[in-house]
Amino acid sequence: MIFKQTSTKTERSGVQLLESTRAAFGVKLNCYAFYSDDVLIDTGSYSLRQPFRTFIDDVKPSMVLITHHHEDHTGNASYCNSKGIPVLMNPLYRKECTEKANYPFYRRVFWGKRPAFQSEALPEVIHSGRDVFKVISTPGHAADHVSFLNESTGQLFSGDLYVSPKTKIVLREESIPAIIRSIREILTYDFDEMFCCHAGYVKNGKKAMKLKLEYLTKIKEKVTALHHEGLGVNEIQQTMFPKKYPIMSFSRGEWDSKHIVSSILEEL
Template identity: 45%
Template sequence: MLFQKKLERGNVGDIHYANGSIQFQSVKLNVYSYATDGIVIDAGSKSLAKQFQAFFDEQQIDALYCTHIHEDHTGCAAWLQNQRNVPVYIHKKSITEAQKKGKYPLYRQLFWGKRPPFRPLPVPETFHSRTYNWKSIFTPGHSADHIAYLNMSTGQLFSGDLFVQVKTKVIMDSESIPQIIESIEHILSYDFKEVFCNHAGYIKNGKEKLQEKLDYLYHVTDEVKKLFQQGMSVQEIQEHFFPRKYQITTFSLGQWDSKHIVTSILG
C-alpha cells in the first residue's frame, strides 16, 4: 500500500477528537477533527473519509464549523451535510469556492483526496451550541478565510492552522507571515488558556505557546529585514536561517518552502 492511513481517537474532557494521518515514504501529514457539545470543528480529509465518518457516526452533531476551506479541513463536509443533514459554516470569502469541486495541486489530491462540493452558510460572529457560547475570530494569514473558534464559556480556543508549531520552518506560497503575526496578536487579546490545534492537537498551555510563536516570528522578521538591508539576497537569507531542506518542498514542487517565509516578510 503506497499510502499508510491511520486514525487515533480520544478525548480531553468533553472534547472528542480524531487525528487522521497519511504517510507516503518519509512524508507524513496529519489533521484533527474535534467534536464537542453538538458541534464539529473541521471535517477531516476525503482521503480519510472512511476513518473520519466512523468517528462522526459516534457523535451527536448539530452543525459543522470549518476553520478554513483547505481540503484537509473540509473533505468530509459534503458527507456531513448530506448524510447527517447538518448545516455547515465557513467564512463568507469561501462560500463560492466551497460550492465547486476542490481545485488544488496533484500532491495535495494524492494526500488529502478530492474535496466534493458542499453548500455552506457564512459563519456568524457569535453562536451557541447546546450549552456553550462561542465567538468566531477572523485570523487570516495561513489562508485568506481563516477563522479560530473560542468557547467563551470554557476559555478553550480551537485555533485551526494558526499555531501548528512554535518555530515555523516552511510555509505555503500563499501564506503571509505579517498577517499571521497580526492574527496571533489579535487572538492573544482574548481570555483563554487551552488550545486545540488541527495539526498539533491539544496544547494545555496553548496561550503561552502562541506567545512563543509570536516572539519567534518577531525575531525572524527583524533578522530577515536586517540581513536584506545589509545586501543579502533572498536565497542567502534562506540558507542562513533555514539550512535544512525538507522533503515536502520537493514533493510539493516548491509550494511549501522556507523561501516563502523570507519573501512574505520582505513583501
C-alpha cells in the same frame, strides 16, 4: 501507491478529538477534527473519509464549523451536507467550495479530491447546546482563516494558526506578517487550553501561542536586517533556513522556507 494510515480518537477536557495521519515517500501529514458541545470543528480530509465519517456518525453534531477552506479541513463537509448537518464557514471561499476542489497533484494524492459542498456564512457568535463560541478572524495561513473561542470554557480551537512553535516552512500563499497580527489579536482573548488541527491538544495554549509570536517576531526582525544588508530572498533563506524537508521537493515548492522570507519582504 501505498500509504500508511492511522487514526486515533481521544478526549481532553470534554472535547473529543480524532487524529488521522497519511504517510508515504518520507512525508507524513496529519489532521484533526474536534467535537465540543454538539459542535464539530473541521471535517478532515476526503482521503481519510472512513475514520472521519465514522467519527461524525458517532458524535452526531448539530452543526459544523470550518476554520478555513483547505481540503484537509473540508474534505468531509459534503458528507455532513448529506446528513442534513449545517456547515458554517467564512463566506470568502464559499462559492469556490460549491465546486470540486482544484489544487496541485500532491495535495490530491495526500488529501483526496475534496467534493463540492454547500455552506452557510458564519455569524460573529455561535450558541451551541450550553456554550458560546466566538468567531475570530485570524488570516495568514489562509485569507479566510478563523479561530473559534469557546467563551464558556476558555478553550481555543485555532485551526492552523499555531501548528508548531517554530515554523520552518509555509505554503506559498501564507503571510508571516499576517500570522503575527492574527496571533497578537488572539492573545487579547482569555483562553488556556488550545486545540490545533495539526498539533492536537495543547494544554498551555496561550503560553504556546506567546512563544510562537516571539519566534516569528525574531524571524521577521532578522529577515529585515539581512535584507537591509543587501541579501536577496535566496541568500536569506540559505542563511536562516538551510535545512531541506521532503515536502519541499514533493510539493514542487508550494511548501518552502523561502515563502517565509518573501512574505516578510513583501510588506517592507
